[in-house]
Amino acid sequence: MKKISLSSILSQLLLLFFVIIWIIPTFGLFISSLRDKDLLAISGWWTALTTTEINEIYRMSGMESQIEEDGYFKIKGTLFKENSGKKIESFGINSKKINEFKIGDIAIFKDESEVILDENGNYEWRSKSEFQKKKGKRLFTTSLSPPSFTFENYREVLFKEGIGRAFVNTMAVALPSTLIPLIICSFFAYSLTWMRFYGRDTLLAIIIASLVVPLQMSLIPILTIYNDFGALFGVAAKSYPGVWMAHTGFGLASTTFLLRNFLKSLPNEMMEAAKVDGASHYDIFLRIIIPLSIPAFASIFILQFLWCWNDLLVGLVFLDQVPSEIILTAKLKELLGSRGENWEILTTGAFVSMTVPLFIFFALQRYFIRGLVAGSVKG
Amino acid sequence: MTILNLLFVVFLGILFFIAYFHISNYLLDSYGGKSVKRYNFENSIRVIVFIAPAFIVLFIFILYPVFETIRLSFYDKFGREFVGLYNYKWAINDPEFRRSILNNLVWLLVVPTLSTFFGLVIANLADRIWWGSIAKSIIFMPMAISFVGAGVIWKFIYEYRGPDNTQIGLLNAIIVSLDYEPQAWLTIPIWNNFFLMAIMIWIQTGLALVIFSAALRSIPKEMLEAARIDGASELKIFFSIIIPYLEQTILVIWTLITIIVLRIFDIIFAMTNGEWQTGVLANLMYDWMFRGGGDSGRGSVLAIVIMIGVIPILAWNLYKHRQEQKI
Numbered sequence: 001m002k003k004i005s006l007s008s009i010l011s012q013l014l015l016l017f018f019v020i021i022w023i024i025p026t027f028g029l030f031i032s033s034l035r036d037k038d039l040l041a042i043s044g045w046w047t048a049l050t051t052t053e054i055n056e057i058y059r060m061s062g063m064e065s066q067i068e069e070d071g072y073f074k075i076k077g078t079l080f081k082e083n084s085g086k087k088i089e090s091f092g093i094n095s096k097k098i099n100e101f102k103i104g105d106i107a108i109f110k111d112e113s114e115v116i117l118d119e120n121g122n123y124e125w126r127s128k129s130e131f132q133k134k135k136g137k138r139l140f141t142t143s144l145s146p147p148s149f150t151f152e153n154y155r156e157v158l159f160k161e162g163i164g165r166a167f168v169n170t171m172a173v174a175l176p177s178t179l180i181p182l183i184i185c186s187f188f189a190y191s192l193t194w195m196r197f198y199g200r201d202t203l204l205a206i207i208i209a210s211l212v213v214p215l216q217m218s219l220i221p222i223l224t225i226y227n228d229f230g231a232l233f234g235v236a237a238k239s240y241p242g243v244w245m246a247h248t249g250f251g252l253a254s255t256t257f258l259l260r261n262f263l264k265s266l267p268n269e270m271m272e273a274a275k276v277d278g279a280s281h282y283d284i285f286l287r288i289i290i291p292l293s294i295p296a297f298a299s300i301f302i303l304q305f306l307w308c309w310n311d312l313l314v315g316l317v318f319l320d321q322v323p324s325e326i327i328l329t330a331k332l333k334e335l336l337g338s339r340g341e342n343w344e345i346l347t348t349g350a351f352v353s354m355t356v357p358l359f360i361f362f363a364l365q366r367y368f369i370r371g372l373v374a375g376s377v378k379g
Numbered sequence: 380m381t382i383l384n385l386l387f388v389v390f391l392g393i394l395f396f397i398a399y400f401h402i403s404n405y406l407l408d409s410y411g412g413k414s415v416k417r418y419n420f421e422n423s424i425r426v427i428v429f430i431a432p433a434f435i436v437l438f439i440f441i442l443y444p445v446f447e448t449i450r451l452s453f454y455d456k457f458g459r460e461f462v463g464l465y466n467y468k469w470a471i472n473d474p475e476f477r478r479s480i481l482n483n484l485v486w487l488l489v490v491p492t493l494s495t496f497f498g499l500v501i502a503n504l505a506d507r508i509w510w511g512s513i514a515k516s517i518i519f520m521p522m523a524i525s526f527v528g529a530g531v532i533w534k535f536i537y538e539y540r541g542p543d544n545t546q547i548g549l550l551n552a553i554i555v556s557l558d559y560e561p562q563a564w565l566t567i568p569i570w571n572n573f574f575l576m577a578i579m580i581w582i583q584t585g586l587a588l589v590i591f592s593a594a595l596r597s598i599p600k601e602m603l604e605a606a607r608i609d610g611a612s613e614l615k616i617f618f619s620i621i622i623p624y625l626e627q628t629i630l631v632i633w634t635l636i637t638i639i640v641l642r643i644f645d646i647i648f649a650m651t652n653g654e655w656q657t658g659v660l661a662n663l664m665y666d667w668m669f670r671g672g673g674d675s676g677r678g679s680v681l682a683i684v685i686m687i688g689v690i691p692i693l694a695w696n697l698y699k700h701r702q703e704q705k706i
Contacts, residue, residue, distance in 0.1 A: 007613055008507075015504040015514050018497070022518045022581065025532045028549060032535065044547050165382075172385045176392045183396045188433035197426045201704070203434075208700045210441045212689045214642040216664055216682040218444035220451060220675050223668070224458070225439070240385070241392055249440020252433060281425055282404035310525030312645040313665070324385075329527040333649050336531065343535065343547070350531035354524045361523035365516065368523070372586060373593045 033351045036148040037344035051144045054086070055098060060115070060125055060136030072126040079121035079141065086143040088119045098140035109137060117141075153348040161339075162323055163349045166331040170353075172240060173315060173327055174308040177247030178301055181255045184248070186293070189259035190285055194271055204260075210253035219317055222246060226318065238325070243318045250314070251304050258303075258374055262296040263289070299371030302364055306357055328353040396432065403428045445686075448679045456674035466676040470684070478656055479663045480684065482572055486643060486659065487688075490579045491636040495629060497580065498587020503617060505588075506595050515592060519585035526582070526645030533578045534650060539563040568656040575657060578646055583639065587632045594628040595621070634692050641688045660685050 032045045043052045058079040066075050080086050092098040093107050093115070101107045101117075108114045113127035115137075123139070158164035191197070192204055230237030266289075274284050308314075315327040321334070332349050339345045361368060407421050407428065451458050452466055470476045501518055505511030521529060538548030542561055546552040551561040565571045598621065606616050622629070644661035651657045653666070664681035667674050 011504050011613070012508055015501065015508055015511070018501055018504075019514045019517050022521070022584075024549070025536055025581070026520065026524075029532045029535060041547070042545055044545070044549065044552050046549070046552075168382055168385065172389050176389050179393050180396055183393075183400065184432040184436065187400060187429040191426055191429040195422075195426050195429065197423075197430075203430075205697060205700065206437070206442070208696055209693055210437065212638055212693050212696065213441060213445060214638075214682070214685045214689060216642055216661055216685050217448050218440055219664075220668060220678050220682070221444035221447035222440060224447075224675070240388060244392060245436065246440065249436050252437055253441070256433065280404075280408050281422075281429070282400075282408060306523060310528070312525070312527050312648065313661075316665075317668070329525050329645070332527045332531060336534070336649055343538070346531050347535060350528045354528050357523040357525070358520070361520060365519075369519075369589045369593075372522075373590055 029347050029350060032343060033153055033348040034149045034151070035153075035344070036145075036150055037153060037342075039145060039148060040344050040347075041341075048149075049147050051146050053089070054143055054145050056141050056143070057095075058121075058139050058141060060123060060139060062134040062136045063131040064134070066131045072128065073130050075125040075131065075136065077123060079117075079123060079139065084121075085146045085148060086121065088117060088121060088141050088143045090142045091117055092140040093137065095138075095140060099142055113137075115139070153344045154352070157345055157348040157352060161335065161345055161349065162326075163328070163331060163352050165323055166326050166328045167352060169325060170309060170315075170328045171356075173243050173247070173319075174305055176240075176244045177251070177308040178305040180244055181248045181251045181304060182297060182301060185252060185255040185259055186289070186297075187285070188252075189256050189263055190281070190289060192256070192260050193263040194284075195281065207253050207256050207260075211257055213253075215250045215313070218246075218249065219313075222249075223317060236320070238318055238320045240319075240325070243314060246314050246318050247304075247308050247311070251307065255300055255304060258300050258371070259293070259296060261374065262293060266292060295367065295370070298364070298367040299374065302360055302368045303371040306360065306368075309356060399432065400428070448682050448686075451675045452679035452683055454676050456672075456676050458675045462676065466680045469677060470680050475658060475663060476681075479653075479658045479660050482657065483641070483659045483688075485572060486576060486579070486640050487637060489573070489576050490583065490640045491633050493580050494583035494636050495587050495633050497584040498591050498632065499622075499625070499629070501584065502588050502591035502595055503621060506592065515588060519589055521582045522585040524582075526578075527649045529578050529582055530646050530649035533574075533581075534565075537564040537574060565651055565657075566655045571651065571655055571657055575646055575650060578650075579640065579643065583636050586636065590632055591625065591628060594625055598624050634695075638689060638692060642685055 028045045031048050032040055035045065035048055038054065038056075039048075039052050042054060060079075061075050061077045063075075065077065066073050068074075088103060090099040090102055091107070092100040093109060094100065103117060103119050106114050106116055111127070113125060113131075115123055115125040117123045117139070121141070121143075125136070158167075192200060192207075226242055227237045229235075270288060271284055274288060279287070310329065311327075312329040312333065315330050319325045319327065319330075321330060326334070328349075332346075332353055335342075335346055335349055404425070407425055410417065410421060453461060453463060455462050455465075501514070505515050508514070524532075535547075536549045537551075538546075539551055539561055540546050540548070546555050546561055550564065555561055564574050602620060603616060606620060611619070642661050643659055644665065647653060647657055647659055647662050648665070653659075653662045660681055664678050664685070667678040667681060
């Protein structure tokens with residue numbers, strides 16, 4: 001029988017409180033990325049499911065679209081886009097009195113032309129004399145907008161703001177930056193565990209020390225090397241292979257360390273038996289080590305991949321900030337500066353940048369946690 | 380570079396390393412093993428084949444830079460002329476540097492402590508509740524996203540509009556609904572640092588949480604049962620059994636987060652760019668790498684100051700490694 005005690009209820013409430021605090025920021029971002037951008041700019045995302053009052057300014061069509069009817073010159077049109085769902089509450093013809101008229105009222109301008117408006121934003125503007133101006137007059141509307149969700153923000157961000165290309169670039173940075181260290185470190189970790197050679201213990205100590213060296217220690221010298229290299233061979237100093245190798249360097253110690261810890265746990269007898277049968281180290285590596293290490297590889301792959309995908313500093317320093325090279329995080333930072341008020345772009349861009357990490361997180365959480373617990377140490 | 384070209388380069392890059400290992404080992408396999416002499420020769424070459432790529436990378440990207448950065452810190456902005464302690468003296472007298480190191484210290488005090496604390500509390504709560512694993516997933520999730528992404532998420536929370544407008548930032552909306560004036564949170568000196576730290580705590584608590592969750596399982600159930608039978612309250616158990624038992628884990632997590640916080644860069648770079656007195660060492664260093672054409676001397680000094688922060692941890696790790704080797 002389960003006892004429902006006060007302390008159990010209290011701990012449930014406390015945990016619920018933490019969960020709510022932790023989920024709300026991300027949830028708000030997600031909701032906002034799906035909202036209509038006009039609504040997003042004037043109302044909090046937590047009101048997304050209620051109707052919102054919007055004040056807007058529209059300009060009616062000019063003289064070109066006038067027709068003659070019943071002794072009047074008329075210009076007819078509609079203010080809203082199709083299916084906007086907005087319902088006009090009141091309107092005005094003067095910026096100082098934007099709520100002057102109700103639907104059904106006839107608003108009269110100074111030049112004695114008059115306008116009537118229905119709640120869906122269709123207007124009829126008429127005058128006894130011919131319209132002479134190319135631009136129509138302004139209308140100020142106050143309307144109620146129902147909740148409106150759209151993928152329009154995603155389309156805009158992916159194709160117009162360059163986030164789509166940045167996504168590809170980030171993939172082109174992160175994938176090799178994960179696979180290359182995995183390949184070279186698995187051989188390195190193997191030799192540190194199963195081969196005997198002079199200086200092995202020193203090398204291991206260097207790896208342990210390198211685990212915590214901050215990457216800031218490497219930035220200036222490596223940038224100098226890249227610049228010299230570029231000048232010497234007449235190639236660009238900043239390039240994709242340069243970033244891959246930088247990530248490889250910064251991830252090398254932790255990848256080697258984690259792999260070695262795993263390899264050390266494999267039974268020695270297996271290697272000995274294979275050796276007696278005449279297998280070379282490479283045979284052992286391919287036939288025994290790799291199949292056994294798949295779970296360890298998965299954990300390390302995820303850690304390093306997320307690290308590279310989420311990195312900003314390395315991509316900022318070792319890549320040119322041009323459309324064909326800029327990575328997602330750098331692009332987001334750029335948008336924070338240039339489009340700081342356009343929350344539909346920022347929230348959607350941020351969410352696009354999070355899709356891959358979130359997918360990995362939900363699909364492979366087990367391996368991710370295993371890798372972290374195994375000793376997430378990274379300079 | 381078009382996307383197709385890019386894919387091709389990516390493919391070539393990865394293939395290069397696979398080919399290196401495969402071809403060199405294939406050659407060794409077909410050469411060696413026919414006599415004892417050849418066998419020994421093959422083995423020593425193979426060690427080199429296995430180690431060389433990783434060692435070269437380690438040397439170029441970690442070992443050489445550490446010494447080069449130390450050297451550059453004694454040289455002028457172009458790294459050409461020896462200037463002695465000039466850069467260090469500049470740092471000590473630079474108000475921006477002082478501000479950064481102070482901020483860094485506050486970060487180091489607050490973030491690891493609170494992340495570890497929250498992680499421990501939540502792990503302990505979630506361990507005893509049937510929906511605990513879902514709760515853990517949710518609190519762990521920020522670990523997966525980038526600091527810049529987290530920055531956007533929180534900048535939206537901290538968003539400020541003038542007092543006459545509808546607040547679309549959650550924090551200001553709450554403040555306004557309680558009849559207070561909305562604030563531009565990120566521009567209030569001193570306090571803004573804590574608003575930035577909140578983001579880091581939001582992220583790193585997940586790390587502490589998962590490691591603690593794993594460690595909690597190692598506490599013998601009998602011990603907890605015995606305490607409960609003796610009538611100890613959950614709070615008492617938490618402080619008298621769980622915390623002493625997890626002492627080692629707490630220390631590990633605390634150092635882990637300390638290392639991450641010491642080189643914190645992205646969050647501040649994205650949110651305030653060090654303005655309104657929020658700068659930290661890593662941001663100042665990035666700044667000096669490019670400010671006025673770049674000053675490698677000053678940049679290096681800043682890198683070394685960050686490095687000094689990790690040296691105790693580095694020494695401790697090496698010491699522990701020695702101990703393990705002996706056993």
